[in-house]
Amino acid sequence: MEKHKPPIKIISPGSCYRNENDASHSPMFHQVEALVVDEGVTFADLRDMLNIFVKKMFGEDIESRFRPHFFPFTEPSAEMDIICVKCHGKGCNLCRGSGWLEMGGAGMVDPNVFDILGIDSEKYTGYAFGLGMDRIAMLKYKIPDMRLLFENDVRFLKQFK
Amino acid sequence: MKISYNWLKQYININLPPHELEEKMTFAGIEVEAVEKLGAELEQIKIAEIVTHKLHPDSDHLSICEVNDGSETVQVICGAPNCSAGQKIAFAPVGSEIGEFKIKKVKLRGVESYGMICSEKELGISDNHEGIMELPADAPLGSSLTSYLKSDDVSYDVEITPNRPDLLGMFGVARDLSAILDIPLNKPQISLQESDEPIEQMLALENIAPELCTRYTARMIKGVTVKESPEWMKKRLLAVGLRPINNVVDVTNFVMMEFGHPLHAFDYHLIDEQKIIVRRAHKNEQFPALDEETYTLQENDLVIADTNKPIALAGIIGGENSHITESTKDIVIEAANFLYSSIRKTAGRLKISTDSSYRFERDISDETAELASERAVQLILELAGGKLLKGKLDSYPNPVPKRIVAIRPSRIKHLLTITLNPQQIKDYLTALGLNFKTEKPDRLEFSIPSYRKDLVREVDLIEEVIRLHGYNNVETYLKTQNIMDREIFYARRQVADILVNNGFSEVKNWNFGDPQDLDKLNLSDQDDRRHNAVLKNPLGSSFSIMRSMLLPHLLHNTLFNLNHSQKDLKLFEMSKIFLRKDEKLASEKLYVTGVMTGQLHDTFWKEKARKIDFFDVKGIIEQILDSLLITKYKFENSEEPYFQPGMGADIVYRNRKIGMLGKIDPKILDKFDISEELYSFDLDLETIFMLSSFLDPVFKEIPKFPPVLRDLSFIISNQHSYTDIVKMIKTVNPGIIKKVELFDEYIGKNINAGYRSLTFSIVFSSDTKTLTDEIISQNLQKIIEKLKQELNIEMR
Numbered sequence: 001m002e003k004h005k006p007p008i009k010i011i012s013p014g015s016c017y018r019n020e021n022d023a024s025h026s027p028m029f030h031q032v033e034a035l036v037v038d039e040g041v042t043f044a045d046l047r048d049m050l051n052i053f054v055k056k057m058f059g060e061d062i063e064s065r066f067r068p069h070f071f072p073f074t075e076p077s078a079e080m081d082i083i084c085v086k087c088h089g090k091g092c093n094l095c096r097g098s099g100w101l102e103m104g105g106a107g108m109v110d111p112n113v114f115d116i117l118g119i120d121s122e123k124y125t126g127y128a129f130g131l132g133m134d135r136i137a138m139l140k141y142k143i144p145d146m147r148l149l150f151e152n153d154v155r156f157l158k159q160f161k
Numbered sequence: 162m163k164i165s166y167n168w169l170k171q172y173i174n175i176n177l178p179p180h181e182l183e184e185k186m187t188f189a190g191i192e193v194e195a196v197e198k199l200g201a202e203l204e205q206i207k208i209a210e211i212v213t214h215k216l217h218p219d220s221d222h223l224s225i226c227e228v229n230d231g232s233e234t235v236q237v238i239c240g241a242p243n244c245s246a247g248q249k250i251a252f253a254p255v256g257s258e259i260g261e262f263k264i265k266k267v268k269l270r271g272v273e274s275y276g277m278i279c280s281e282k283e284l285g286i287s288d289n290h291e292g293i294m295e296l297p298a299d300a301p302l303g304s305s306l307t308s309y310l311k312s313d314d315v316s317y318d319v320e321i322t323p324n325r326p327d328l329l330g331m332f333g334v335a336r337d338l339s340a341i342l343d344i345p346l347n348k349p350q351i352s353l354q355e356s357d358e359p360i361e362q363m364l365a366l367e368n369i370a371p372e373l374c375t376r377y378t379a380r381m382i383k384g385v386t387v388k389e390s391p392e393w394m395k396k397r398l399l400a401v402g403l404r405p406i407n408n409v410v411d412v413t414n415f416v417m418m419e420f421g422h423p424l425h426a427f428d429y430h431l432i433d434e435q436k437i438i439v440r441r442a443h444k445n446e447q448f449p450a451l452d453e454e455t456y457t458l459q460e461n462d463l464v465i466a467d468t469n470k471p472i473a474l475a476g477i478i479g480g481e482n483s484h485i486t487e488s489t490k491d492i493v494i495e496a497a498n499f500l501y502s503s504i505r506k507t508a509g510r511l512k513i514s515t516d517s518s519y520r521f522e523r524d525i526s527d528e529t530a531e532l533a534s535e536r537a538v539q540l541i542l543e544l545a546g547g548k549l550l551k552g553k554l555d556s557y558p559n560p561v562p563k564r565i566v567a568i569r570p571s572r573i574k575h576l577l578t579i580t581l582n583p584q585q586i587k588d589y590l591t592a593l594g595l596n597f598k599t600e601k602p603d604r605l606e607f608s609i610p611s612y613r614k615d616l617v618r619e620v621d622l623i624e625e626v627i628r629l630h631g632y633n634n635v636e637t638y639l640k641t642q643n644i645m646d647r648e649i650f651y652a653r654r655q656v657a658d659i660l661v662n663n664g665f666s667e668v669k670n671w672n673f674g675d676p677q678d679l680d681k682l683n684l685s686d687q688d689d690r691r692h693n694a695v696l697k698n699p700l701g702s703s704f705s706i707m708r709s710m711l712l713p714h715l716l717h718n719t720l721f722n723l724n725h726s727q728k729d730l731k732l733f734e735m736s737k738i739f740l741r742k743d744e745k746l747a748s749e750k751l752y753v754t755g756v757m758t759g760q761l762h763d764t765f766w767k768e769k770a771r772k773i774d775f776f777d778v779k780g781i782i783e784q785i786l787d788s789l790l791i792t793k794y795k796f797e798n799s800e801e802p803y804f805q806p807g808m809g810a811d812i813v814y815r816n817r818k819i820g821m822l823g824k825i826d827p828k829i830l831d832k833f834d835i836s837e838e839l840y841s842f843d844l845d846l847e848t849i850f851m852l853s854s855f856l857d858p859v860f861k862e863i864p865k866f867p868p869v870l871r872d873l874s875f876i877i878s879n880q881h882s883y884t885d886i887v888k889m890i891k892t893v894n895p896g897i898i899k900k901v902e903l904f905d906e907y908i909g910k911n912i913n914a915g916y917r918s919l920t921f922s923i924v925f926s927s928d929t930k931t932l933t934d935e936i937i938s939q940n941l942q943k944i945i946e947k948l949k950q951e952l953n954i955e956m957r
Binding site: 143 | 187188189190192322323324325575576577578618620621623624627628632633635636637638639641857858859860861863864
């Protein structure tokens with residue numbers, strides 16, 4: 001946004017790094033982040049976009065929901081959950097009984113961010129969200145352990161064409 | 162942070178069961194990480210009565226009791242000095258669990274005991290282990306101890322986001338929930354009885370670091386009795402994970418958990434010269450803290466001190482030298498606020514983290530300090546007695562005026578798409594404690610309470626509005642329109658890529674066809690491909706129909722290239738073919754057709770060049786279908802009129818012909834002026850895409866046990882196909898025979914005509930155990946037996 005004026009629609013996949021390493025966390029993993037800035041972009045656009053994404057990725061019967069949350073760069077901020085793909089909301093060990101799985105964070109871009117970048121925050125609004133790709137792959141293909149994604153065992157790799 | 166359901170009920174009348182409240186909290190933005198049912202461990206302990214009591218004959222401290230637990234009377238041995246007949250007691254029956262161990266029937270000095278009468282320590286209620294726990298005479302016989310003690314509470318472990326320090330206490334959470342649930346909030350009533358003695362006569366205060374300490378208040382109570390807190394107080398603290406210490410300290414912790422504002426209590430007589438000084442520490446100043454560590458402070462650390470020594474590390478931890486003990490009579494209650502960044506730096510450097518520092522680090526409110534002080538003082542008077550001195554010392558150098566923030570209903574619609582009238586907006590925001598000030602056209606102004614430092618701009622108020630309105634109550638209006646089927650789009654590309662990666666060139670021919678080509682291919686008149694869409698005004702007779710096959714053009718392409726000295730050709734075309742039976746419009750279907758002639762690979766000096774053969778074409782088909790996740794297809798003898806007899810195969814999937822492949826009859830190729838050997842294949846992509854389900858792969862566990870490989874060689878009649886042999890071998894033990902691959906074929910000397918020798922490589926693998934030689938040999942035997950029996954093989 002420093003270099004380009006709105007309208008902006010970006011999808012940006014990339015590697016992320018965190019100091020965690022277990023069956024559901026890897027020190028290097030992948031996220032897809034999106035940023036949409038234009039006149040008239042609303043919270044409903046964000047809600048819809050993620051809702052449609054979830055259904056396309058996991059199936060028409062998978063519902064999603066937003067929860068209030070906090071990120072310094074979005075206001076309002078939210079986290080999105082999807083209905084647990086394993087038990088469909090009944091509660092199981094994958095969703096730890098809650099029936100929902102956390103998908104990622106989202107929100108409307110905080111006007112402060114626009115102000116700092118010299119974009120008119122009255123005129124332009126935007127949304128952003130981030131999703132974990134490894135996590136989505138694990139849910140979609142029922143892969144139980146994140147380390148399998150980096151172990152590179154050909155008996156695992158060959159299962160995916 | 163822990164939240165207690167019962168404690169919350171003091172401020173809001175929650176009608177919801179605990180798990181529903183969890184959901185409401187989540188939708189308020191309070192993330193619930195764990196829920197614990199308290200008192201569960203005491204569910205099995207029953208209220209019972211000692212019916213009879215007599216001393217154990219073989220012991221001087223044991224007694225034998227008859228205990229009635231409401232459903233039966235059993236004999237119980239008791240080792241306590243205070244048990245007697247008629248007492249109501251806490252009884253753990255056989256089979257119940259208490260702490261770590263299970264109650265079983267035991268024999269003590271030759272006498273049997275069926276259960277245990279419990280002490281408070283055994284029940285985890287207190288440290289009292291002098292004797293058994295005695296309950297009042299009216300305790301209901303047979304009830305569980307949990308419901309009697311009302312210790313059934315639910316504790317939520319929650320994550321509060323950094324922008325909401327006002328939620329770091331029960332009351333703050335209740336206040337937010339009252340707005341979310343639209344129920345009234347019960348504020349604790351505070352009324353103080355001050356004595357006539359002014360505090361200024363007893364204590365002095367000097368704040369010489371006003372930039373680090375934004376407010377400091379002190380109150381004093383004389384003549385308190387420091388002792389154990391009453392049950393209700395202990396229960397409240399235990400429910401949120403705090404340890405009761407004594408009534409005065411417990412009150413400070415209670416109020417911290419209630420209002421999210423930490424307090425501290427000092428023993429007045431340990432404050433030298435009765436003066437509190439809020440100052441920066443001296444370089445390398447030593448501070449003995451309550452955690453029994455001595456910290457070395459620096460000039461950026463803020464301390465509460467007297468004239469001689471630091472008595473507390475401001476906002477973080479109190480000093481060993483000034484804390485409340487059982488002999489304390491006069492106390493000073495500190496309620497203050499500190500610059501959050503200073504607390505964070507000091508706590509970070511010294512690696513201390515307390516419930517107090519946790520809250521100050523998040524930038525809490527100067528005004529709440531005053532409220533917390535009054536509340537604490539009221540509770541201490543109630544629990545510890547004493548006299549409250551008049552007034553308070555208050556250093557408040559820079560009171561921050563209340564912020565006014567405006568919100569435009571039109572902007573709510575602009576950003577959130579929801580339409581709210583001014584009254585609705587007022588209702589939402591005032592429920593959170595904001596004060597409505599003025600209304601102008603498309604502009605509502607609110608005064609922000611001091612505990613909501615996160616509400617600074619219009620967009621912050623908009624977030625509150627959507628939070629209360631419901632994030633999921635925003636109407637969706639985007640509808641997707643499928644302009645094209647993505648999966649098929651990518652699948653088409655995938656097929657083309659596979660061919661290109663195998664050395665094919667993609668060709669593009671006109672869609673106009675020549676009916677004479679269909680004659681050359683020997684198509685019968687009844688063949689579907691004769692039902693053509695005929696052009697009314699063709700370029701010529703060779704272009705008079707819309708083509709119903711791609712092969713003829715590929716053959717023309719082949720001839721063209723051969724005539725230009727290109728002998729090694731792999732060509733494919735992916736296009737629609739056209740058929741018209743009786744309908745007005747021709748139907749179009751996507752096909753891919755390929756031809757292969759000449760050498761398989763480019764000349765390479767290290768390898769002997771070889772001509773393309775049937776198995777090369779078959780391999781291409783297998784690659785393509787494999788990539789589309791189609792595996793259960795078969796090859797059957799083809800009836801196509803243009804293949805060399807016995808050299809053509811139809812590909813059948815789910816009972817439909819989806820393509821064919823084979824060597825074209827040289828007599829037919831001759832009609833196209835081609836004298837080289839040529840193979841072709843066809844795939845009906847239209848049908849294939851319709852039949853394939855584009856299913857996602859599902860992860861299959863990787864076998865934990867190593868596989869075992871064995872070879873099997875035998876002579877077999879040509880009439881049995883490779884596929885049949887493989888299938889038959891697998892059926893012997895599908896659980897462990899994972900792979901069967903043809904390794905070698907030998908025809909020639911020592912083998913009769915009509916027979917061949919085949920060598921198969923068999924992979925055995927188990928998901929549950931290592932396969933021993935014995936198991937493998939047994940299975941191999943079975944395979945050989947079966948093949949001998951069914952296919953008449955001869956072992957080599």
